[in-house]
Amino acid sequence: MEIAVQTVINVVLLGVVYILMGIGFAFILNLLGIFNLAHGAIFMSAAYGCYLLVVKLGLPGFAAFPVTVLAAAAFGILVERFLFRPMKADFNRTMMVCIALSTVLVTTFNRFLGTRALAIPPFLAGTTGLGPYRVQTDRILAFCIGIVLLVGIILFVDRSRWGAQMQAVTQNREGAALQGIRFSRVAMLAVSVGFGLAAIGGVFMGTLYNLTPFIGDVTLIKVLMLVILAGLGSFNGIFYVGGLLGLLYGALPVVLPGAVVDALASILVLALLLIRPRGFFGHE
Amino acid sequence: MLLETKGLTKRFGGLVAVKDFDIQVAEGEIVGLIGPNGAGKSTVFNLITGVFPVTSGRVLFDGRDITGKQPEQVARLGIGRTFQLNPLFHEFTVLENVTSSFELHPHSSLFDIFFNTRKYRRNEAFIAERAHEILHVVGLERVADELAKNLPHGHQKMLGVARALATRPRLLLLDEPLSGMNPSEIDTSLEAIRSMRDHGITILIVEHNMQILRLCDRVVVISFGQKICEGSPAEVRANEEVISAYFGADYVC
Amino acid sequence: MKKTAWVSVLMVLMILLAVVPALAGCGKAEETTTTSAPTQTTAGPTPTTAAPSSTETTTAQMETLQIGVILSLTDWFSVVDAAEKMDIEYVAQMINEDGGIKVQGKSYKVELVIEDGKSSLDGNTAAANKLVLDKKLKFVVGPGAFFNLATTPIFEQNKVLHVANYNGLNPAEMNKDTRYAFLGLDPITQQSAALKALKLYYPNVKNVALASEDATFPAFEPHFRALVERTGLTLAGEPILYATQAEDYNPIAAKIKALNPDAVWMPIGIDPTYFGIVKGLRTLGYQGPITFPVDAPSVVGALGDSATGIVGILSKQVEDPYIAAPMKRLLLMGDPKRHVFGLAPNALYLLKHAIEAADSLDPTVVRDKWETLTSLPTLYGDGFPSGNQLYGLPNHAWAHPIPVCLINDGKVEYKPWILPDVTP
Amino acid sequence: MSDMTEIDTTDIRLVPESAVGQEVAQTKSRRWPGLSVLGGLVLVLALLPLGISGSYYMHVLILTFFYVVIASSWRVVSISGQFNIAIGAFMGIGAYAAAIPSVWLHWSPWVTIPLGAVAATIVGALLAYPFARLRTIYYAMGTLFLGYVVINLITAGGKTTGMSTGLGGVEPLFSDRTYYYYLAFGLMLVSLACMYRLEFSRIGVRMKAIAQSHQVAASVGIGERRNRILAVAFGSFFAGLMGAVYCHYQGVASPNSYGLGATLWIIMYVLVGGINSFWGPAVGVGMLLVIPEFFFRDLKGNLPYVTAAILLIIAFTMPEGIVGLLKAITDRVSRRFRRGEVSGDAP
């Protein structure tokens, strides 16, 4: 019973992190048509950034968290302006740029901080009772922040002016331009929000789990799965598929040993992809 | 009948693009399929050539049921076609566009191609020669080495026809061959189409330029996916009611 | 047909690319006094004179012995190996301060040639080739873990004596035919110490849950089962295996807890996985002791309050009252608080003593002598051979006393070092 | 595919035969300088072992030969419009199909290497069938996950595959590296010749046609599915072959060499060299693999910065890769030359 409860908590939390990452990735993909293969590296860098702020500069966790996210968002603006825009959405060239960016970030953190596994100190130490079960307080905190953020994102996309513009560009770029929507600004916003969300995911992961320069690689694969399975251009789908992946990776390790988990989960994803090549929630 | 469709119907989701459409094309005829934009003319072509699966109905070619065949199989049977948009291999030169379309006659097997056998070389030499001939016929010989994407619109159209001719079709489906052409180009095109017929190719043309009436033996008018009248050009032109309803009153005046 | 022009340009470029380094390679080959024929076993190390820029006048007169080192400085395994690089350099410095390696009355200054194994077998192959073919080295230290799969064949073929930091028990890494392969630490003995310490400090423990990274585990499994039995414990349930590359280790922790064991034993893994599982276990409210190879300050730093009830092996700290003298000296050479794995440095240390014992710079002679030795000094105290039967080689794998510490409530308590059981 | 159609000689010839003949002759004579340069290069590489025997450069060059073939085989798949992110996996299938019988059944390498190549081809062709439904980005992502699945299966394969640590003890083909050099070099020449033949024959034309417009291609009788499967089978044959030879050369097969990271770098070789030209992969391998090995060896851990910088420079300044740039330059020069000619003729 206890293992079941713990599994449910794991599934939900993992799902929330995947969804945050997936939405960030999807913003960039849908608006700019760029498969941001550096998303995992951004995720990792943000986790390290937060670690540095807390441990090296002694900032309290609650201050370091927003600073990290804002810094990532600002970095996103720079990346959009100086790396993505000159590539003119050419698939091959953006791929090269993303891999270069990812390589630089990973190498840098590996060179200077990669000599041991680190962890961001907990925001709220200790555990909290949840009925008869005990749960790490940070997990509850992360879960709450995650849910608040998800609601915030839904509202942002559905209700705000910028959200509507982003959706418009996603659905019909030329039509959007004709309404006077400036693509470059919306693209910048999308990349910076995308990087910000990746940073949030990174800080969560860095706090709850551990920090190495290579955590991004694993997460990137999950995010790709998520976005493709949800369908390009889909927003709602990310929530469902994020939940599904959370379930796969939160629950399967309980019943299956080691590498079999990855094998089974990836076969499942591939099968789904072959059944519905355009994803399950994508338009058309 | 060379080509015959029976009760051809196509649905896209809830939208019925083509409904119960029947058409007959006899060997050696030029048949025009006319109608306003969005009437479903190109959809009919795509159903005949197997690009879209048919919702219901049948397509018969030379008495054989070809419903549900893949586009390349349809091409192999002898139905060539041109496209309204993107009708070319843009990155190929004009000449390559034509030579690459010589897939069926003469045909070289994979073995021949890979090992560059005598037969393959002979075939290729023949193809090169024939391609020049075809380009000469459609008047594109001078631009043979230009990239297809750099051609002006009218030339691209003609190249589409050249490409279709390379398959040596028995039936040629032309999708708006006259659009984007100036009157003198139109005259040459009409002449070219007529000479193709004289070489024994049966032709079905989709057009909304009324000048095509000069060329056709028979005309089928389609609107909203349904055939609304059929007959000789004179008969159709005389059918005032149809014309005014679907093309505007000025067509009649 | 317009292609010809650029094809020519390209070809010229490619020829230049191929010819220039080739010429450079030829030039280099002529410089060295040894011939490149690998069959010539008498070829010693390249005794070039020391670099003139050396500031130390005492060592300036010494000849140099280049020793190759393979460590993964980039990619995922650098979490382990980047720290090793610093320490092996300190050990080399230590050896040089002590007058270098003394062979036939001459002193040789140790100069390390460190290559990056890139955390992949491909990278290790390249690194080994570089050391063997390019630098013509006759002695190599490393790599660690299963990367020996890639390097062993190259060393064997070129008769290069190599001391692996530790290995993954794959027969391809070390078997009766790999006569030039030596092992700095027999990994089984390390785990024997872990169980012994567990039994010693938690006498009530009757059964242990075994959780391991899955890839190397199959090779270790029979040995681990034997160890558990020999220590007088039983396994709680079947071993729990997990993939190295996962984000969330909580499911693993939940699975371990569900076995309800007296203690948890994690023999194989890397720090991130250990920490993840311990963190998970403690938040789940698991109270029993956990043992795994740790670096005490890292554990405390990464786990905070969760760092309790941990039986750690292999933590090397200056404040450890039981610490062996050479290890203490190594720690004091840099920041004493740093994270020391101490496996590659130990391999180098062993190699130095083996060469001196053989009194020769010929790898074959050293090997023959080494196979007769039953004791050698290590950084951890006196070393002894282990696993002669297992590897089918006499005295090729070595073991040494293992440091032990207990961590409770974030406090580290050092315990006397444990002499592990010899693997048959 | 039987060949039934006879050439119809009754067609009227509008172009004199001599004109066609002239064109061919001209082409041949222009090819000569390129061929002689190529021959020179082959000669130099064939004689190189005399100079660098037993040196590390030999290993680098062997590796280069392998990767030139693998990157080229990826490009062959790509000319049919398929951005296949599973080429590493096919290499892995070849490698493991060779390594497993070699390690566990002690089969001779002369059997296992062809076995690896054939296994990769068959698996590639079979998998290509369902994937032929996917196009563009969906195909790329589908194959990305395909590669991921293959690696995961290898990793979950227990003792048989050696899991993530790799499978050691694969029997070597030769004891002397020079033989490997010639084997790899020979295989590269043969493979490149095959690929050149494929690309510049009618098969390559078909593939390129499909890549540009599968609808137009179908309308002239070029089947999309069969040609795409053919491309994948052809590419995976060479990938599998090289994977198999490479694992015998190295003595191990490890999933790490065939994963997403490895595949992405193979693709980077092609993109850097130029995806639109036959020699692009070779140039890319030279740029990203050979040059860092030869000129930046002392950087060690900082080496990734160099490769990242190369990628950025190429992405920013040469959208078509290095060969693309060279081509553009020579094209411009020759066009200016030609224009001069034409204007001279004009009245």
Added chain:
Amino acid sequence: MFVELKNITVHYHKSLAVDDVTIEVPEGGVVTIIGANGAGKSTILRALAGLVSLTRGQILFQGERIDRLETADRVRRGIVLVPEGRQLFPYLPVITNLRLGATLRRDRAGIAESLEYVFDLFPRLKERAKQDAGTLSGGEQQMLAIARGLMANPRLLCLDEPSVGLAPIIVELVGDVIREINRKGISVLLVEQNAHLALGVAQRGYVLEVGRVVFQGDAEAIRCSEMVRKAYLGG
């Protein structure tokens, strides 16, 4: 002159699409460009909206050169294109589509007023305000496209083939709407191949053939020109 396209030349890829065309639209007028498919009509509108750049020539808006401006800046000046194929946002509700039309406007009151105006003009849209645009019928989508264009408070509304794929009854309605819009003082540049519709509402017209203007003049003159009748009216 209100809007003036002066000797513009446009290339698509490398092929010539519009060749040295001059078109003038007077303030408050309705001008039409007719011609066959592929004659370059749409290209002219796209160049005017800033979706394609000019190879040569100028575009003047009240004497000011606007051919280097971004699309958004042209929309801000009041040049709004209702594109061919409608280019709606199919997965957004009708009301959001309309509001996006007013992206550049900041006057809340003005937007509300415009909204009321378009709902008056197209009562059907009001009924379907909450529905996704993609679920509307063809005619409703065309109305939505025009309404969205009106939301930007245009001074020149460019309509590209508004009659495509519409039933005859609806085509009539489109004609009425254009007249109604024009009555409000908005200039209209109409591109049509339905010459009947186009010449019915326009005061002035241009006939385009392969990227060149071959005939221009009053709507009536065009209607009766022998050459035009022959080429485009099936005479």
